[in-house]
Amino acid sequence: MQLRLTRPQLNELELMRAGAYGADVRYQLPTRDAHVATLRVSDIAVPASIELLDTEATPIARVDVRESHTTSAGTWVAGEVTMLREPATAPFAEHRPSAGLPLLDHVTLSLGNDVSDRDGDLVLVDSGDAESLSRAVGAATRASREVRVLPRPAAAHLVGDDADALLTHLAEVLFASSVATRRGGGRSRGTGMVILLTGLSGSGKSTIARQLTRRLRAESHQRVTLLDGDEVRAMLSSGLGFSRADRELNVRRIGWVAAQLAAHGGIAVCAPIAPYETMRAEMRAMAEEHGRFVLVHVATPLEVCEARDRKGLYAKARAGEIKEFTGISDPYEAPADADVVVGDRDESVEDAAEAVLRAVLHAEPSYMI
Structure with missing residues (x-):
């Protein structure tokens, strides 16, 4: 089995090798101790060994699986990591944990990568936005501050304040005796x-998306691009099937292009x-590195979708000709965090697009000029 690591997962591997989680280079199952390196895969059954690939699909490490635990979000694996080759050099390698820099007395961990005149030495966070990180490092360097760059790990077992607390802990382990964390800026x-x-x-989501795109182009000065699921599959993901892993990769590609x-701008x-909450959460995280994310649930009931069945897909799924078909033989995890819900009241395409447009235009007007 091979697993292509995301940028945050590569960061987690980098932190493990730098001793941020202890002397052993290994993944652990999520426990009450939040300060562990974790790895989650989409497969239910995992082999004894998993080959880890970088973002360019180059094998860089191997995990010898000793334990696993399956949940609704996927399967967590634990085991020792053996490096096969050195990963590509990350941005600002001279400021990162592997550089072996001396421990500082006190630093400010800036979770937003903003540099304040009141700050002394700084820890900045590599969350995958190279442009933002470059600006922050440049500003801190010009102000003659000592700078450390902390890779943000995937830490898929943590959310919200717990994830921020892990960053503070890692900064204390790697960079300084005392860390003040600034979250507000x-x-x-x-x-x-x-x-x-x-x-x-x-x-009806594609039809609503096309109408919404036309309206946005008419009412906004910003360039608007439509990434329809079927078209992206034909052009960007033509080699993928419909297994969970392939569908997750398809959405990940869409999310990356969209971000x-x-x-x-x-x-x-x-x-x-x-269909999966984990897909949408990953897409949200990528988008919010650069701007705003709006989640629209087109909540048309299954019986209505099946009655339309213009492509004959539901009939084939019912007959067993299509495996893992969403809504029939594979689940659709309805979003609980949607910003807008349409399609559940049998409204017209125009009305549905108007509801989304109102949310986009009026929730944060400064985004649309």
Whole structure:
């Protein structure tokens, strides 16, 4: 089995090798101790060994699996890590844990990578936004501050304040005797936006997305790009099947492209099925590095979607010709955190697009000029 690591997962591997989680280079199962390195895979059954690939699909390490635990979010694995080759050099290697820099007395951990005149020495966070990190390192260096760069790990077992607390702990282990964490400032996000419409096959999300795209182009000066699920599969993900792993990779690709569009001030409208909560959370995280994320649940009931069945997919799924079909033989995890819900009241396409447009235009007007 091979697993292509995300940037945060590569960061976690980097931290393990730097001794941030102790002397042993190994993944552990999530426990009450939040300060552990964890690895979650989508497969239910895992082999005795997993080959880890970097973002360019180059094998860099192997995990010898000793334990595993399956939950609704996936399977957690534990075991020792053996490096096969050195990963590509990360940005600002001279400031990172592997550089072996001396321990500082006191630092400010800036979770937003903003540099304040009141700060002394700084720990900045590599969350994958190279442009933001470059600006922050440059500003701190010009102000003659000592700078350390902390890779943000995936830490998929933690959320919210717990994830921030882990960063503080890692900064204390790696960089300084005393760490003050600044959460309130945060860097300002850009004007870009990612709008994700998620729903069952046949829910109407693609049709609503096209109407929404037309309206946004008429009412916003920003460049608006439509990333429809079927079109992206044909052009960007033509080699993928419909297993959970392939569907997650398809949505991850859409999320990455959308985040790049947002990073340059654009608006990306995306309309994949995106049936799993973990998919949508990963997409949100990528988008919010650069701008705003709006989640739209096109909640058209299954019986309505199946009655439409313009492509005959539901009939084939019922007949067993299509395996792992969302809504029939594979679950759709309805989002509990949707910003807008449409499609559940049999409204017209125009009315549904109008509801989304109102949320986009009026929730944060400064994003749309």
